[in-house]
Amino acid sequence: MTEYLYMKSPDACYVKEFDAEVLESGEDYVILDKSAFYPEGGGQPTDTGYLKWNGGEARVVRVSKREGGRHYIEGDAPPAGTEVHGTIDWEHRYGRMRAHTSQHIISSVVWDRWHAKTVGNQLYENRARIDFHPLKLTEEDVKWIEEECNRRISQKIDVKIYELTREEAEEKAGVERCNMELLPKSVKKLRIVQVGDEICPCAGTHVKNTSEIGTLKIIKKENKGKMRTRITYELV
Ligand SMILES: [Zn+2]
Structure with missing residues (x-):
């Protein structure tokens, strides 16, 4: 289960970067223990952004809560256990928050x-x-x-x-x-x-x-x- 960081409070909706661990890794997705990315739903589009880790980087193109919190990525997926640093495309997210x-x-x-x-x-x-x-x-x-x-x-x-x-x-x-x-x-x-x-x-x-x-x-x-x-x- 992914903990969605924006859920806690109004302040938590302003978290733009976060550290997390990869729980599951597929060909084109990862599932994280926590995430600041908003998954598509309720009329609000998915957040996009980047994941970076020691020796790698991938673009996050879509996050789906319905599919168990899959963060779909472009590029090679880091294996389970990897510590990653996530950054969301803030301008887009903030416009949708408004x-x-x-x-x-x-x-x-x-x-x-x-x-x-x-x-x-x-x-x-x-x-x-x-x-x-x-x-x-x-x-x-x-x-x-x-x-x-x-x-x-x-x-x-x-x-x-x-x-x-x-x-x-x-x-x-x-x-x-x-x-x-x-x-x-x-x-x-x-x-x-x-x-x-x-x-x-x-x-x-x-x-x-x-x-x-x-x-x-x-x-x-x-x-x-x-x-x-x-x-x-x-x-x-
Ligand atoms: Zn609302």
Whole structure:
């Protein structure tokens, strides 16, 4: 089992370099005892970067939690037992941390006013695309969402990360808003991310304070089927 270093706290999401040991080595991958790389999932793309060790170096092109924490690499894989030094491509990751944190905010803004759920999201660097349902918006509504998001962002809110039992989370978090029914029943402890009043289970990476998000600018609104609206925005 790989220990993912960014899970612990908001500060831990800023770990850019780390030392680890290779637990398993395949033709084009390694599994590490710990890692600062974010594995693809939840609409957030995989981190990329480098592994270096005594006498070798490899590019990390993809990390998959579903495949047991495999770090897929280009180049020869170091054997099990090797001490490696990992470095993540920070610029890319940081842009996605900003996008991810802003997604919590826009999702709660839309939920608070229309009770529309976030039914899909894709995060990019400093940009995101979110699908809401059931929701139909006028141009005025879109403008309001943008303003309300920026009002909340400008409050310079500290992002909190902590653990709750499933029961506690069901009581405190928005079960419906956060799609908690989709979490496997086997998961008993949940990593909670709190941005202001918004409490949601989430395993992604976030900035420490909303002031790091910048200004949210909605660039597109699309109808994606019956009562499904897609909003695309960028952070400037
Ligand atoms: Zn999150």
